[in-house]
Amino acid sequence: MTDSPAPQTDTDAAPQEVVEQAHPWAELAPEHFHLLRLAALPTDRHTGARPLRFIQLGRVERLGKQHSLLRLTLQLPGQRVRKEQNIFEVWANHEQRTVRFGPDTGLLVQPENRGLGRFMLAQGIAWARQHFAHYQVENTPLPSKDAFSEEARARRDHCLQAQGFVVEYLDPLKIKAQCGAPRVSSLHGDWHTEKVQIIELLDAASMLQQADQSLREQEVKVRKLEARIDVFKREDGGLRFTITCLVAFCVFQAGLLIWIATR
Known part of the structure; x- marks a missing residue:
């Protein structure tokens, strides 16, 4: 008598991921x-020196029937950042008529404290206001690591509130927080233009041309200074030879006078 295999039940089946x-x-x-x-x-006492810098802003957008997307990226010359840094997204859901700002990991910008966070927020808000001003804004959780100190938390909240977001804390310790807004139209698309400026292609070409012209002028000045230094070196060499000859002649005259006096 052979044993027939037991029928496989749903509980015995491996869960399908x-x-x-x-x-x-x-x-x-x-x-x-x-x-x-x-x-x-x-x-800045926390981030250090903040010199003049130029960085590249990348932009891509898609408008679809179900979703729309705006993605902004920042690229630093000669510097690599993590994948989740320097990226900002705006997703629009046309079925639910909602707009979501920022990646799930939060807005992480390098270099810090240069006005780039508010700039990217303003760019995303301007795009959303242009296409979906009547959409609702989804609540976005704020990472607790953005508020590692009272000063950092205040700076983050000020940046969001200046753009029209409402910051809401979910616990008494002000660790868990989220931000949102009633409508996209209630947000503001301005930023500190004195900190961050968009340079158009012609303006960038003009700046490069002026820099090249300035370098050429500096090269001419350097060559003139080098020529004058060479002249001074030659004159200095001639003066040294003359002084040496005079010293030798004086020594000879003194020796001659001593010889005559002793005779």
């Missing part, structure tokens, strides 16, 4: 680029 497929726009690369000028600012 459901892999969430990434959105087709999740890895879109920038398509349009602009040059940003970061003005020189006084040295």
Whole structure:
């Protein structure tokens, strides 16, 4: 007598993992680029020196029937950042008529304390106001690491509130927080233009041309100074030879006088 295998039940079956497929726009690369000028600012006690810098702003947007996307990225010359840094997204859900700002990991910007966070927020708000001003704004959780100190928390809250967001704390210790707004139209798309400036292509070309012309003028001045230094060196060499000859002649005369006197 053979034993027949027991029928496989749902409880015996291994659970099948459901892999969430990434959105087709999740890895879109920038398509349009602009040059940003970061003005020189006084040295900050936390972030250090803040010299004049130029960085690249990348932009890509998609308008679809179900979703729309704006993605902004910042690229620093000669410096690499983590994948989750220097990226800002605005997602619009047309079925729910909602707009979500920022990546899930929060807005992490390098270099810090240069006005770039508010600039990227303003760019995303301006785009959302242009297309979906009547949409509701989803509440966005704020990472607790952004408020590692009272000063950092106050700076973050001021930046968000200046753009029209409402910051709400979910615990008495002010660790868990979220921000949102009633409508996209209630947000403000301005930023500190004296800190961050968008340089157009013609302006960038003009700046490069002026810099090249200034370098050429400096090279001419340096060559003239080098020529004068060479002249001074030759004159100095001639003077040294003359002085040496005079010293030798004086020594000879003194020796001759001593010889005559002793005779």
